[in-house]
Amino acid sequence: DIQMTQSPSSLSASVGDRVTITCRASQGISNYLAWYQQKPGKVPKLLIYAASTLQSGVPSRFSGSGSGTDFTLTISSLQPEDVATYYCQKYNSAPLTFGQGTKVEIK
C-alpha cells in the first residue's frame, strides 16, 4: 500500500509568516491528493483537491502544488484562525490513506 508522510509534524510561526507543509507519497499518485484542515474540537474541512484546486469558500492564502509523489500546502500569510492540524489524503485508489497530520500553531 502507498504510504503518505507529512512534514513537519508540527510547526510554530508568527502571524503573517509564509507556512509550507509537505506531503510525500511512497509511490506516484498523479494529482489525486487532497488537503484538509481540522481545527481543535471541530470536524475536518476540505481545503484543496486535485493537489492544487481550492475548494469553494477557502481563503486564497491557501494554495497547493505538486504531482506524482511530492506535494505542498502553503499558507501565504498565516492568520490566527489558521491554527489547526492539516492532513493530506491520497484518493487515486483504496486504501484512501491520510498523512499523519501537521499541527500549526502561532508563535
Added chain:
Amino acid sequence: EVQLVESGGGLVKPGGSLRLSCAASGFTFSSYSMNWVRQAPGKGLEWVSSISSSSSYIYYADSVKGRFTISRDNAKNSLYLQMNSLRAEDTAVYYCAGGLTGEFYFDYWGQGTLVTVSS
C-alpha cells in the same frame, strides 16, 4: 443544504458489536459513494471504508477487514457500518463522509459519533 448525521455510537465491551448509521439529506444520496473515517482520541484521521453509489464496489482498511461491514440503503438515504469483534483500538469518533463530486475525497462530513470499546 447537505447534512450527514451519524448515530449509534456508545460504550461496548471488547468483542462486542455496534451498528452505526448515517442519515443523509440535501443531495441525491443514491448518486454518490459514501465513506467512514475515524479518529482515535488525540490521533489523526484514519479512513475506514467506502461504498460506491450502487454498492457494487466496497473497500476496507486492513485494520477493519473481516470485522466491519459497510452498507447503504438508497431508499432511506442512509449509510451503515456494522462493527463486530470490537477491540480497544477501535475506540474513536466515527465520521460519515461524502464525496459529492464522484471522486474519493471528502467534501462533506458529519459531526461524528463516539465509539468507546472498554470493559
